[in-house]
Amino acid sequence: xxxxxxxxxxxxxxxxxxxxxxxxxxxxxxxxxxxxxxxxxxxxxxxxxxxxxxxxxxxxxxxxxxxxxxxxxxxxxxxxxxxxxxxxxxxxxxxxxxxxxxxxxxxxxxxxxxxxxxxxxxxxxxxxxxxxxxxxxxxxxxxxxxxxxxxxxxxxxxxxxxxxxxxxxxxxxxxxxxxxxxxxxxxxxxxxxxxxxxxxxx
Numbered sequence: 772x773x774x775x776x777x778x779x780x781x782x783x784x785x786x787x788x789x790x791x792x793x794x795x796x797x798x799x800x801x802x803x804x805x806x807x808x809x810x811x812x813x814x815x816x817x818x819x820x821x822x823x824x825x826x827x828x829x830x831x832x833x834x835x836x837x838x839x840x841x842x843x844x845x846x847x848x849x850x851x852x853x854x855x856x857x858x859x860x861x862x863x864x865x866x867x868x869x870x871x872x873x874x875x876x877x878x879x880x881x882x883x884x885x886x887x888x889x890x891x892x893x894x895x896x897x898x899x900x901x902x903x904x905x906x907x908x909x910x911x912x913x914x915x916x917x918x919x920x921x922x923x924x925x926x927x928x929x930x931x932x933x934x935x936x937x938x939x940x941x942x943x944x945x946x947x948x949x950x951x952x953x954x955x956x957x958x959x960x961x962x963x964x965x966x967x968x969x970x971x972x973x
Contacts, residue, residue: 773786773795806824866891887967924940
């Protein structure tokens with residue numbers, strides 16, 4: 772059963788037949804348990820963060836990678852259907868990482884008869900990767916975030932104490948500078964690597 776409470780007001784109770792309660796403290800944990808075994812559903816290197824999923828695969832041959840990716844996505848589709856889940860195709864895309872001259876648009880990725888479209892940049896656990904791994908988009912993103920933080924601190928220094936400024940500094944800048952992401956698997960890539968980012972509808 773689920774209901775909503777705002778101060779002294781309560782909504783009527785509704786029975787939940789599937790899924791998890793929206794906004795519940797235990798919902799992320801239950802969701803993770805439910806989708807945990809998707810990492811074993813295919814030969815992708817898969818990472819999970821809440822309902823965000825990243826699949827990675829590399830190969831020295833462009834055509835072999837394309838064929839293998841689509842075959843493995845059939846397995847992912849089978850797993851989703853078996854678990855009564857679906858992908859949010861509006862938030863599912865892929866990026867082809869290569870130093871060679873290839874048009875990403877020629878790389879066809881299809882799941883459940885839906886075309887997945889390539890992106891030049893892909894955010895992976897806080898790191899903004901580009902298809903050439905130049906790091907330029909990520910550096911620009913970090914510069915923008917730190918510039919905004921400096922602006923906030925510059926205005927706050929006239930109205931608050933040094934201890935408060937330190938707290939604000941740590942909360943605004945440290946998460947930006949120190950990104951806890953495992954990107955070693957992306958960097959140790961063959962001539963052609965694919966990173967596919969998707970979001971599951973729970």
